[in-house]
Amino acid sequence: MSDTKPPLGTVIIVGGAGAMGRWAVRGIAELGTAKKVLIGDIDVSRAQQLADEVGGPCVPVRLDATDPAALRQAFVECEVVLNTMGPFSKFARPIVEAAIDCGCDYLDIDDDWESTVEAFEFDAQARDKGLRVVKGIGGSPGISNLAAALVARRLDKVTEIFTGWSMRGAVLEDEPAYPSTGGAGAAVEHWLIQISGSIRAYRDGAEKDIEPLTPVELLYPGKGQVRAYTVGHPEAITLPRCFPTVVSSTNLTSGPAWVFDHARRVAADYDAGRVTLAEGAGRLEDMPAPPADAPRTRDRFAQVWAMARGERDGEPLAISVEPASMPPGKMGGGTGAALAVGLELLRQGRITEPGVHAPEGVIDPHDFFSVFLGFVEPAVASVEDLLIIHEGPVG
Incomplete structure (x- = not known):
């Protein structure tokens, strides 16, 4: 996908020296998307270390994300x-608000449904200023949304959308040069929030609060009968905005049943106030050994995936899609590469509509995966090689 547009000027990545941000910085530099990349982080020494590693356009900047000024x-x-x-x-609203106030386009990897809903409050302000705001261009949400949009458009009418991610892929790559600074980390705290209380999904043509970690049985084209569990990610409520015939939309996670049994116990303690968010996240990260009688079954889902159900030529049909390979770096690598691709598409002029949007509202899936495939290992030659698509009956 060649073009003649020049690189962007200066971009800043908040949390740029963190576990997700590092991979985005590397991807942006690899693509040559910007003349200057400010690595904004409270830990300026780690930002400097990353700038030294990546070189090129990177400049470390000390940034306290809790300070609006x-x-x-x-x-x-x-x-x-x-x-x-x-x-x-905690951080999404003040950062997107500051970006819009300063006249900046904005992209993030927000996987929290509440803060995604909040961001749409800034839609009119962003439109008035001609700014493009893309919420959740990471793994899930991000890759999952665009995969779902791709298969949904293969149906004449789409009525159900499932997006999902495997716990197997929701782990961070160990980078010895960037040792953990302690604590469970934002990703684990987020997971606890999204399996506690109630979560938002789409049922009977409207947003509805449902119970997290409820098992869902699916007849998945290409795999057969599989089980996953409800979780609170924003895809469930943003995809129906683009596909108005959808009556049900759900985000799911998959893995061993005993993992989710443990997670429910931790979430119950957090809901009851018996543990703090940090304490609960610590318990989730310090996963106990599997029970002796736990079945040894392999999670059959890919790291990220999507499925749409509906009709084509008057007949019911289900279509599934998943990447054949992903970028190195596990969760950080996939998420960071997706964010870098989003920025590159902005540079290319392929994201044009001002306002606040989920990825599926402003990004063509083929455009996205055409750039994304450059990051995956094993390498693939085309979007058709990257995406595994199966069609089958509706369960």
């Missing part, structure tokens, strides 16, 4: 703000 001071010289700073329930 500091955000605006950093953003005022930038064209685009990228946000990888979680948990998004």
Whole structure:
């Protein structure tokens, strides 16, 4: 996908030295998307280390994401703000608000449905300023949304959408050069939030609060009968905005049943106030050994996937899709590469509509996967080789 547009000027990535941000910085530099990439992080020594590693356009900047004045001071010289700073329930709103105030386009990897809903409050303000805001261009959401949109458009009428991710892929790559700074981390805290209380999904043509970690049995084309569990990610409520015939939309996670049994116990303690968010996240990260009688079954789902059900030529049909390979770096690598691709599509002029959007609202799936495939291992030659698509009966 060649073009003649010049690189963007200055972009800043909030949390750029973190576990997700590092991979986005590497991807942006690899693509040559921007002349200057400011690695904004409270830990400026780690930001400097990353800048030294990646080189090229990278410049470390000390940034306290809890300081609204500091955000605006950093953003005022930038064209685009990228946000990888979680948990998004805490950081998403002030950062997107500061970006819009400073006249910056904005992309993030927000996987929290509540903060995604909140962001749509800024739609009119972003439109008035001609700014493009893309919420959740990571793994799930991000890759999952665009995969879902791709298969949904193969149906004449889509009525159900499932997006999902495997617990097997929801782990961070160990990078010895960037040792853990302690604590469970934002990703685990986010997971606890999204399996606690109630979560938002789409049922009977409307948003509805449902119970998290409820088992769902699916007849999945290409795999047969499989089981996954409800979780609170934003795809479930953003995809129906693009596909108005949808009556049901759900985000799911998969893995061993005993993992989710443990997660339910932790979530119950968090809901009851017996543990703090940090304590609960620590218990989730410190997973107990599987019970002796736990069945030894392999999770059959891919790292990220999507499935749409509906009709084609008057007949019911289900279509599934999943990447044949993913970028190195596990969750961080896939998420960071997707964010880098989103920025590259912005540079190419392929994201044009101002306002606040989920990825499926402003990004063509083929455009996205055409760039994304450059990051995956094993390498593939085309989008058709990258995406495994199966069609089958509706269960």
